[in-house]
Amino acid sequence: MSLYVMKFGGSSVGDTERMKRVAKRIAEKQDEGHQCVVVVSAMGDTTDELIDQSKLLNENPPAREMDMLMVNGEQISMALLSMAIHNLGRDAISFTGWQAGFRTEAVHGKARITDIHPERVKKALGEGKIVIVAGFQGMTDEGEITTLGRGGSDTTAVALAAAIDADFCEIYTDVDGIYSTDPRIVKNARKLKEISYDEMLELANLGAAVLHPRAVEYAKHSGVPLIVRSSFNYNEGTVVKEEAVMEQGVVVSGIAYDKNVARISILGVADHPGVLARVFGSLAAHQIDVDIIVQSGGQNGEADFSFTVGLSDRERAIEVLNKTRDELPFRDITFEDNLVKVSIVGAGMVSHPGVAAQMFDVISDQGVNIKMVSTSEIKVSCVIEGGKLQEVIRALHTAYNLDTEEQAFVGGPETRR
Amino acid sequence: MSLYVMKFGGSSVGDTERMKRVAKRIAEKQDEGHQCVVVVSAMGDTTDELIDQSKLLNENPPAREMDMLMVNGEQISMALLSMAIHNLGRDAISFTGWQAGFRTEAVHGKARITDIHPERVKKALGEGKIVIVAGFQGMTDEGEITTLGRGGSDTTAVALAAAIDADFCEIYTDVDGIYSTDPRIVKNARKLKEISYDEMLELANLGAAVLHPRAVEYAKHSGVPLIVRSSFNYNEGTVVKEEAVMEQGVVVSGIAYDKNVARISILGVADHPGVLARVFGSLAAHQIDVDIIVQSGGQNGEADFSFTVGLSDRERAIEVLNKTRDELPFRDITFEDNLVKVSIVGAGMVSHPGVAAQMFDVISDQGVNIKMVSTSEIKVSCVIEGGKLQEVIRALHTAYNLDTEEQAFVGGPETRR
Incomplete structure (x- = not known):
């Protein structure tokens, strides 16, 4: 019992x-x-x-x-x-x-x-x-x-x-479990038998809507084994637990994407200590969440940096920054909207160098520019132009050996939300 | 304040x-x-x-x-x-x-x-x-x-x-207050300025659906002055309180009716002590509420008696009684459905003998038979055939000087329920 x-x-x-x-x-x-x-x-x-x-x-x-x-x-x-x-x-x-x-x-x-x-x-x-x-x-x-x-x-x-x-x-x-990527984009996405809390957290945070990150964090903290499965059939679901058994040769467990991305660039900022803190402090004070931050910098005592925010926060973020313009001199602000963040997630990455390089290759092979990169121990995220999202995801899915022969079960009468 | x-x-x-x-x-x-x-x-x-x-x-x-x-x-x-x-x-x-x-x-x-x-x-x-x-x-x-x-x-x-x-x-x-009778039947029903808890209790129990009897009992017990008024206009409502000021010449405050009445008669019951207790005890054990009880009786050691129950309880009441037939010998059970209970209510009755007699007169003048009568200090109820209910209520309303010249406000978009 x-x-x-x-x-x-x-x-x-x-x-x-x-x-x-x-x-x-x-x-x-x-x-x-x-x-x-x-x-x-x-x-x-x-x-x-x-x-x-x-x-x-x-x-x-x-x-x-x-x-x-x-x-x-x-x-x-x-x-x-x-x-x-x-x-x-x-x-x-x-x-x-x-x-x-x-x-x-x-x-x-x-x-x-x-x-x-x-x-x-x-x-x-x-x-x-x-x-x-x-x-x-x-x-x-x-x-x-x-x-x-x-x-x-x-x-x-x-x-x-x-x-x-x-x-x-x-x-x-209303889906069968956690898939290697969105089955609406890749028909032969692989349903994962197991996944670790950390991988699930990355996937949940990265736009896979099945499980909420807070719940995953709570499960990780308390060690409760989670099972994600469909209420519309009796298929086995996906087990989320501390140490997932890695399948042979699987380095990347899943591929996530997030369309809710805008990039803001601040150009020609005085390159001295405390600048980043002031910029992101003022955004945080206005409840604007910043995701990836990239600084390219250091010519003539000036730096450029870029960061991503949610699409709906973009306009407000620029307003907030413009108010600090005098106090924090910079030359210009630009932004870009038609972007998407694609991420590969896998606990196996730690021990496989070159996973990120392979991702960059696959994306360039699709003729797509990489705008920003962010990495952690178990994921690599790239912000790219949104136009070829599907092609990129399919190519990555194949490159990391995630394709199966089965067709994914994409839910009951309703699709996921 | x-x-x-x-x-x-x-x-x-x-x-x-x-x-x-x-x-x-x-x-x-x-x-x-x-x-x-x-x-x-x-x-x-x-x-x-x-x-x-x-x-x-x-x-x-x-x-x-x-x-x-x-x-x-x-x-x-x-x-x-x-x-x-x-x-x-x-x-x-x-x-x-x-x-x-x-x-x-x-x-x-x-x-x-x-x-x-x-x-x-x-x-x-x-x-x-x-x-x-x-x-x-x-x-x-x-x-x-x-x-x-x-x-x-x-x-x-x-x-x-x-x-x-x-x-x-x-x-x-959704009505303006407590009326002397149902304004759907008597267009110039009188809206009462004040009414006592006891009168209101009789009216509430007798089928006037505006205030629930439990609430009135609670108010009487605690002495909270109640005001019944419309949420659809600003007219003055009716005050329900301990000692209502009686208007000059008003003996009867209101006339209520209840169509949910069936009469059951048990004929030829052995006329000895404990019979009534056994009959009504078995009905109570089956959660059947009995209202008016009338015993006519006493020939050759046999009695007849009649009582009223709610229409929906009638069939079950007869079943229950038939089960006690052997234990409690009686000759026959009859019932009658097309009935109505009409009641006059007024604290002024106590000091005005002849109010009941006047009621019987008014009802007979309409050519309507009275089947049962029940009285308390502040009300008289008659069970009559249902066919001429409206005529009887209108005649009583006039006889007890309740008609006014105003037309009653019968509620907002919905009628009372």
Whole structure:
């Protein structure tokens, strides 16, 4: 007998028919002799509908009241799913975030979990019940209701799995698992049997939308084995764990891309200490996240440097920088929008020099210019022109021996989101 | 400065436009210098939609999970209303039932309030905030979420008003106040300026759907003055309080009717002690509510008696009685369905003998047979054939000097329910 936390996302419980299927799936897990704690997201479009209603009343609603509104989406799911399980003759009990013991910091809209007191969850499990927990929510020490922000339900599942010492945390979604790259671009993308937390973190951060980075970080921190699999079929998923077994000859595990990239260049900056700190300090003060930073420099006491931000932050970033122009003299600011960041990720890279060089070769062979490069121990990212993204990804996929003969399963009635 | 509890029902917050109107109304009350605590029901059809969804998953869902589902209706209303108030530049804060301190017995679907700890409500009022509380819900000492059942939001409002020592509890609805009878039947029904708790209780119990009897009982018990008024206009409502000032010459305050009446007669029952107890004990054991009981009797050691039950209970009541036939010998059971109960209510009756006799006269003058009679200090009820209900009510209304020259305001876009 193992203890499973099973997390079902919004499209998996998108309507009452799908919810019945999920209930059946949970009952089957119980029939195999396991204990089940289930974390659910809001049904399909519920969250969007609630946001739409709020906008009609207040374009800029207070974050506290927004949390009071949003938590109902998950709470409706959880109660309905519990009823569907009862309908199969099983005993189930649903808990809100605070009932399941989730305590968070006193921040609305994106609170971090500070502590979990899962006594009620454990007691119900001890009574043979299937426990359903609303994802994405918690409570402060003062009894204020909070939400965990993007990826909150994944995080709920992983954190709860750690708190109750679950054997596995299964993330059910509308794709079959983690693929070597986006199966919409490469039809014979390889489904990974295993992947390490670190690799998954890089992939999650790099735009693979299946698992939220916060959840992966939490899993890495607590050592809970994650399984990503489809709620629409019984295929084996991908296991995310500390030390993934590397397949023979696989140096690169996956290829990710991110289209949400703008490059800003500051030209002719006085090249003295503290300049970078001032530039990026002022951007951070305006909540603008900077990704890759490249300094090319040092002629006549002047330097140029470039960095990337999200597309929607580009205009504001330039405004902020122009305000510091006097204080921080520079000659000019330029920007470029039609870009994409392509990354290869793999724990095997560490011991294989030349992986990056091969990537640059493959990209040039496609006649594509590399604008920026950034590396870590387990990844290489290149910012390139966006026009030939698909060709580049396919070429890299082949070059790193990731192609399989099977065609990827790209999801149920909905594609990933 | 007075402290008001204002309760808005489902049709008053039926959509976002109406919710804006309610927000404005609350802001106006604050502008008059008052403190406001607002109790809201679920928006329009939300409750029905949630029930419909649950039925698709489980025809007979567990009561606990039903409570977990239903409370979201009020919680969505409360958060949206708070946002609408913020949009008017006011500070508002919404609380779930448990956050507002409502403790109930451990019963699902129709819990009674055991205790209220309104510390957070009082603190927020002290900070100048408008407080919005979700109606209809509470929590047990074990942290289980409960609902209060029918009329639960009215009860929430009255109980909270008592707990925070409010000066007034205003029940906003889609009619102008309490009328001398149903304005759909009598166009020139009189809107009552004042009515006593006891009269209101009789009217509420007798089918006037504006205020739930539980809420009136609670108000009577705690002495909170209730005001029933429309959320669609600024007309003065009806004040419900301990000692209503009687208008000159008004003996009967109102006329109520109830179409949900079936009469069952048991004929030829052995006339000895304990028979009635056995009959009504077995009905009570099956949760069948009996209203009027009339025994006519005593020939040859046999008696006949008749009683009324709700229409939907009639068939089951006869089944139950037939099962006791051997143990409790009787000759026959008959029933009659096409009936209606008409009642006159008025605190003035006590000191005016002959009010009942006048009622019987007026009914006979309409050529209508009286089947059963029941009286209390402040009401007389007659069960009559249903065919001439409207004529009987109009004749009684005139006979007791209740007609006015004004035409009643029968509500906003929706009729009462």
